[in-house]
Amino acid sequence: MAYPGYGGYGGQMPGMPMQGAPMGAPLARGYPPQYGAYPGTFAAPPAQDPMWSYFTAIAGQDGEVDAEELQRCLTQTGISGTYMPFSLETCRIMIAMLDRDYSGKMGFAEFKELFTALNGWKQNFMMVDRDNSGTVEPHELSQSISNLGYRLSPQALGCIISRFSRGGKIYFDDYVACCVKLRAVTETFRRRDAMQQGAVNFQYDDFIMCTMSI
Amino acid sequence: MAYPGYGGYGGQMPGMPMQGAPMGAPLARGYPPQYGAYPGTFAAPPAQDPMWSYFTAIAGQDGEVDAEELQRCLTQTGISGTYMPFSLETCRIMIAMLDRDYSGKMGFAEFKELFTALNGWKQNFMMVDRDNSGTVEPHELSQSISNLGYRLSPQALGCIISRFSRGGKIYFDDYVACCVKLRAVTETFRRRDAMQQGAVNFQYDDFIMCTMSI
Numbered sequence: 001m002a003y004p005g006y007g008g009y010g011g012q013m014p015g016m017p018m019q020g021a022p023m024g025a026p027l028a029r030g031y032p033p034q035y036g037a038y039p040g041t042f043a044a045p046p047a048q049d050p051m052w053s054y055f056t057a058i059a060g061q062d063g064e065v066d067a068e069e070l071q072r073c074l075t076q077t078g079i080s081g082t083y084m085p086f087s088l089e090t091c092r093i094m095i096a097m098l099d100r101d102y103s104g105k106m107g108f109a110e111f112k113e114l115f116t117a118l119n120g121w122k123q124n125f126m127m128v129d130r131d132n133s134g135t136v137e138p139h140e141l142s143q144s145i146s147n148l149g150y151r152l153s154p155q156a157l158g159c160i161i162s163r164f165s166r167g168g169k170i171y172f173d174d175y176v177a178c179c180v181k182l183r184a185v186t187e188t189f190r191r192r193d194a195m196q197q198g199a200v201n202f203q204y205d206d207f208i209m210c211t212m213s214i
Numbered sequence: 215m216a217y218p219g220y221g222g223y224g225g226q227m228p229g230m231p232m233q234g235a236p237m238g239a240p241l242a243r244g245y246p247p248q249y250g251a252y253p254g255t256f257a258a259p260p261a262q263d264p265m266w267s268y269f270t271a272i273a274g275q276d277g278e279v280d281a282e283e284l285q286r287c288l289t290q291t292g293i294s295g296t297y298m299p300f301s302l303e304t305c306r307i308m309i310a311m312l313d314r315d316y317s318g319k320m321g322f323a324e325f326k327e328l329f330t331a332l333n334g335w336k337q338n339f340m341m342v343d344r345d346n347s348g349t350v351e352p353h354e355l356s357q358s359i360s361n362l363g364y365r366l367s368p369q370a371l372g373c374i375i376s377r378f379s380r381g382g383k384i385y386f387d388d389y390v391a392c393c394v395k396l397r398a399v400t401e402t403f404r405r406r407d408a409m410q411q412g413a414v415n416f417q418y419d420d421f422i423m424c425t426m427s428i
Contacts, residue, residue, distance in 0.1 A: 068381070104379075156426070159427040189416075202403075211428065
């Protein structure tokens with residue numbers, strides 16, 4: 001799966017409050033700047049990487065995993081901690097986020113990158129979910145999205161909240177699905193926004209590919 | 215929930231092969247024409263409508279249902295037949311398809327419209343799934359999408375197949391999720407394509423609303 005020169009997620013390092021774009025300096029185009037790959041992420045040879053064994057046990061000879069394999073893999077690594085394991089739907093969105101060739105699968109490099117992003121989102125979620133209830137409030141999701149560097153209208157935030165909440169709360173699995181999807185659609189948009197002006201002309205077929213794959 | 219003057223789904227009547235757009239007359243913009251509301255759909259007063267009791271039992275006083283209520287409601291009506299009941303994720307997409315005010319809920323009129331569309335998709339699925347196995351092949355999904363009036367590139371069809379298949383097969387739940395989503399994103403696009411030219415200029419915030427809500 002091709003995945004050139006990419007590594008940011010929502011414009012900040014995992015788990016850290018957003019740096020470099022103070023609230024007084026709004027981003028005209030609404031989405032956070034793109035960062036390079038996280039330094040050192042792929043420094044260790046796979047064989048010495050503790051995550052390699054999890055990955056290879058699932059991926060098999062082709063070295064790639066699909067959504068169901070990813071779900072098993074993430075469950076085994078215990079990344080969800082005390083929260084519920086990720087749903088298949090969320091795993092599908094995770095694959096779609098990194099799947100530039102629309103193969104529906106991901107390799108080890110993408111898996112590592114996903115893991116880094118997941119750890120960041122988990123830390124963000126835990127910072128908000130102080131009583132460890134497994135859910136956060138709608139306004140806390142809005143704040144978290146803002147902390148990740150996105151500048152969205154109240155209407156856009158409202159529709160995100162309505163889509164990812166259940167019974168007025170946002171569960172960890174849905175929080176991560178929201179973060180993954182928001183990053184993926186932003187990257188989709190950014191790649192087409194050559195002038196970085198916050199506007200893109202979509203052909204119908206391309207729009208269908210972008211929206212149906214995530 | 216506002217839902218003005220809408221009733222088509224993928225450009226054909228439920229369960230019927232596409233009429234009015236023969237294969238020899240390709241649609242330049244790639245998506246099927248919009249139809250008016252199905253005649254007679256809302257003719258009966260709700261109290262005499264056999265579906266009204268299902269709906270009101272779930273919706274309660276506010277007269278609207280959210281995704282979890284919709285899932286229970288659809289399960290009770292038995293619309294899935296011998297197939298597995300719809301997943302919560304698919305129910306969320308169903309709500310998003312008809313939810314113009316981004317409330318995350320739907321009223322009785324939208325529920326009826328959804329039911330009509332669901333019956334159509336179910337008939338389409340059953341026509342392809344002749345051995346009643348509950349799954350169809352990827353090329354059959356492509357053919358079905360084409361029968362619904364969509365003219366998509368092989369690349370777009372490939373990414374849809376990769377997103378909605380499991381182990382190389384498409385299950386009924388995912389088939390419906392695919393049809394619902396395809397109709398919803400097409401309507402989203404069509405509403406902005408004032409000249410019906412198959413191209414739309416999206417602002418980032420609007421793109422986020424369109425993609426995150428479905």
